[in-house]
Amino acid sequence: MLDQVVFYFFAVLAVASAILVVTRRNAVQSAIFLVTALLATAGIFLNLNAEFLFIVQVILYAGGIMVLFVFVIMLVNIDVALHQVQFNRQWFVALIITAVLAAQVVAAIAVSRGSLYTMPAAPAGTLEPNTERVAFVLFHTYMLPFEIASILLLVAMVGAVVMAKKRV
Amino acid sequence: MVPIGHYIFLSAALLAIGTVGIVTRRNVIIILMSIELILNAVNINLVAFSRLVGSVEGQIFAIFIITDAAAEAAVGLGIIIAFFRNRETVLADEMDILKW
Numbered sequence: 690m691l692d693q694v695v696f697y698f699f700a701v702l703a704v705a706s707a708i709l710v711v712t713r714r715n716a717v718q719s720a721i722f723l724v725t726a727l728l729a730t731a732g733i734f735l736n737l738n739a740e741f742l743f744i745v746q747v748i749l750y751a752g753g754i755m756v757l758f759v760f761v762i763m764l765v766n767i768d769v770a771l772h773q774v775q776f777n778r779q780w781f782v783a784l785i786i787t788a789v790l791a792a793q794v795v796a797a798i799a800v801s802r803g804s805l806y807t808m809p810a811a812p813a814g815t816l817e818p819n820t821e822r823v824a825f826v827l828f829h830t831y832m833l834p835f836e837i838a839s840i841l842l843l844v845a846m847v848g849a850v851v852m853a854k855k856r857v
Numbered sequence: 858m859v860p861i862g863h864y865i866f867l868s869a870a871l872l873a874i875g876t877v878g879i880v881t882r883r884n885v886i887i888i889l890m891s892i893e894l895i896l897n898a899v900n901i902n903l904v905a906f907s908r909l910v911g912s913v914e915g916q917i918f919a920i921f922i923i924t925d926a927a928a929e930a931a932v933g934l935g936i937i938i939a940f941f942r943n944r945e946t947v948l949a950d951e952m953d954i955l956k957w
Contacts, residue, residue, distance in 0.1 A: 696859045700867045707871055707894050711878030716886050723890050726871075730897045733867075736859075737908040739916050742900075749923055754893065754930045761934040762886060765941040776881050777950050783880035791873040798865055805865075810858045811911025822913045823920075831917055838924045845928030852935030855942075 695736050703729035714775055716762045720755060727751050738813075741820040864905035871898035883948045885940075889933050896926045 706725040713719045731746040777783075798805070816822065827835055871894055878891030900919045907915025941947055944954075 693859050696863070700863070703867065704870050704874070707874040710890055710894065711874060711882065711887065716884055719887050719890055723893065726894065727897065730901060733864075733901060734904055737864075737904050739904045739907070739919075742904060742916050742919055745920065745923060746900075749927060750893075750897075754927055757930055757934055758886065758890065761937060764938060765886070765947050773883070773948065775883060777883050780881040784877065787873055787876045787880060790876060791869065794869045794872065795866075798862065798869070802862060805861060808861070808909060810861075810909050815911035816908065816913060819913075819916075823916055826913050827917055827920070830914075834921065838921055841928055842924060845931050849931040849935035852932065853938045 692736065696733065699729045699732040699736065702726075703733070715771060717759070720758050720762060723758070724751050724755050727755070738816045739819060741823045858908070861905060861909050864901060868898040868902045868905075871895070871901070883950055885937055885947050885949050885952070886934075888949060889930065889937075892933075893926060893930065896922055 703726050706722040706729065709722040710719045710726060713722065727746065727750045731743050731751070734743040734746060875891040875894035875898065878894065879888050882888055882891070900922055903915040903919045903922070907913060907919075937947065940952065944952070946952070
């Protein structure tokens with residue numbers, strides 16, 4: 690019961706702040722609502738017994754990536770962009786295409802709902818202790834992808850520094 | 858547990874909202890934020906199915922997606938800064954120097 694109340698609370702919060710992210714005029718307000726959406730997602734992770742991912746989401750997304758966004762909003766001067774038209778000329782066509790996409794996804798879910806809802810959920814304690822199990826699988830089965838991800842981060846770091854430098 | 862379909866619908870809703878942001882907004886920073894929203898929608902799906910199946914591998918994939926999102930945000934924002942320094946704009950439909 691409490692499970693469901695928590696889920697619906699965070700789901701409504703996530704969807705509402707996501708809508709505000711794409712409709713606000715000021716980019717700083719969008720960034721703040723994006724933080725709310727990300728924290729609501731973190732709450733849903735906690736609701737799903739993914740404690741490690743919850744803390745990664747809070748520290749890395751809400752703490753790290755969002756600071757990056759706010760810094761960039763500060764660096765590019767936002768006052769000019771604030772007084773310009775916020776939506777592009779084809780926004781109506783774009784909305785129709787997005788509605789078609791959403792209808793496709795809903796239709797796919799509706800087609801597969803028979804097998805989806807009959808699938809029995811795993812018993813409550815199967816993912817405990819969460820961090821230990823994540824670490825075990827990550828460092829045994831997924832060791833090579835883990836190393837490749839670290840190379841990716843190195844490349845991204847070098848790329849970001851080179852890109853943002855004044856003179857290359 | 859909340860039925861799995863509700864998680865999928867939440868994820869689909871966030872995907873649709875993020876797509877609207879990408880295709881309608883002109884500000885590149887907000888387009889990047891919409892991409893983050895979509896990546897989050899994917900993560901919700903992965904973690905929900907990881908809980909349903911009782912296997913931790915979905916969470917591993919979610920960790921890799923978060924890594925990707927961090928790399929993408931860093932490089933994307935670097936590109937935005939470099940472009941803003943040259944052209945004084947953050948609007949996507951004015952970024953047309955490759956068009957002739």
